[in-house]
Amino acid sequence: MLPSPTTFARVLPYRTLAIATIAEAFSVSRKSAFSTTTSGISEPELCFDNVIIGAGVVGLAIAERLSRQPKTTTLVLERHASFGMETSSRNSEVIHAGIYYPVDSLKTRLCTRGNRLLYSFCSQHSIRHARIGKWVIGSEPDQFLYLKNMKDRAEKLGVPMHFLSMKEAAHQEPNVIAKEVLVSPTTGIIDSHALMECLEAKIQSRGADVVYHTSVISISATSSGYRIRTSDTPPTIIHARNVINSAGLYADAVAAMIAPTSPYRIYPCKGVYYTFAGRCPPVKRLIYPTPEKNLQGLGVHSTVDLAGRVKFGPNAFYVNSKEDVGVQEDEAMSQQFAEAVSKYLRRVKKEDLRVDYAGIRPKLSGPGDPFHDFVIESSKEHPGFINLLGIESPGLTSSLAIAEHVEKMLGYDRVDDGWDNI
Structure with a gap:
């Protein structure tokens, strides 16, 4: 009989945890905390109320x-070996306002709430x-219509947005080429590494832990x-x-461990970033063209x-591989970037661009598929097992709101920490 869930005493400092096995990381000297396999090898057993799989920004926020x-x-x-080694550390580090997605979608609801929470937390x-x-x-008629619809949607959501006169736009950003400019004043940027580091520290300060170098190889349901x-x-x-599957690019594989007929599949979608290597930065703020069809990307x-x-x-x-994050100088891609950027920015030439890094988005929509919302769900067959799938952009912005959502799904009473009482 295993001991009931209790706080396991940490016996190793945090940085040692990063190279330790789980058994070494906790006090497992109690004989009742071990089982024996048919081969005679002891397998340490531990009990927890909540196990989160994945230490990206969403997993850490939930923890x-x-x-x-x-x-x-x-x-x-x-x-x-550390937190945020996949999608969470390979993105634009933007705090989004929540204006791109259908009004009734989880992406919109959690991003607009997450925006406020994230600024408060920071x-x-x-x-x-x-x-x-x-x-x-926008510079074309169809783009003007898109911007109008975006502003209308923002008004319904209570998200501030306004059009800027071309005179004022030219004064603020003389290198921008546009005929209409819609301003999102609540969009911002963040040090995502510092955010994750802070979340991890708060987790540990309450006696919980993040254990690295540890993969999950199987999950099965039990009576408890x-x-x-x-x-x-x-x-x-x-x-x-309770188990929370926040495994990002591999959330579909984890979901299949408990439900082999799970209908979800993650399609890895790669995005490459270039840095401006010229003398004088051409802009001082975020400049977005109208997004791609079906919101495959924001352009x-x-x-x-x-x-x-x-x-x-x-x-x-x-791409075929979820691990394909490598980048190299590519003449054709550099030209494509230069052409795309030159449509809305002056003074940016191909020779000013240097390939920087790439990230993989864990998409639930494949090539040519329509928009797909976040999936955050449990089932009657597996109560207490929550899957989070397709948590791509705006996942960073939504992370703290996703954590609230999961807390409620698990039936816990809300426990505020001061900054989130908004």
Whole structure:
């Protein structure tokens, strides 16, 4: 009989956890915390109320939320050596306003709520960010109609947006080429690494843990929850009352562990970023063309980071491998970027562009498919097992709101932390 969920004493400091097995990371000297396999090898067994699979920004946000619950235990499992090693660290680091998606979608609801939460969290915890605003621009009649519809949608959502006169636009950003400019003043930029680092620290300060170098290799349902087997040698068995699948690019594989007939498939969609290597940055704020059809991407836009560096991207194209994040100088792609950017920015030449990095979006829509919303769901067959699939943009902005949503789905009472009482 396993011990009831309790707070397991941490016996190793955090940085050691990153190279330890789960069994080493917790106090497992109690004989009752071990089982024996048919081969005679002892398999340490641990109990937790909540296990989150994946330490991207969404997984960490959920763990931060659940770690507030009294008399509960929470653990995050991450296969990489640190947090945010996949999609969470390979994006535009933009705080979105929530204006692109259908009004009744999860993406819209969680992004608009997440926008407010994220600014509040950053202010409270001194995380570097800047509310620099975004211009969505148009130069053709169909783009003007898109901008009008976007503003109408923003008004319904209570998201501030306004058109800018061409005289004022030319004064503020003389290098921008546009005939209409729609301003989103609540869009901003953030140091996503600092955000994740802060979330991890808050998780640990409440006695919960994030364990790295640990993959989940199987999950099965039990009478009291779920049995998780990890990749340690020998494997560790974790009994969890609730499991939150926040595995990003591999969330479909984790979902299939508990439900082999799961209908969901992640389509890896790659996006490459270029930096501006010229002398004088051409813009001071975020400049977005109207987005691509079916919202496959938001177009090759220009962003500014917290150091004032300008980058362009991402483009969007489907790839076969979820690990395909490599980049190299590509003459044809450089030309494509230069042509895309030159449609809305002066003074940007191909020789000013340097390939920087790439990210993979975990899309639920394949090539040519229509828009697909976030999937955040459990089932009657597997209560307490929550799948999060297709958490691409605006996942970073939505992360803290997603955590609230999951907390409610699990039936927990809300526990505020001051900054989120908004």
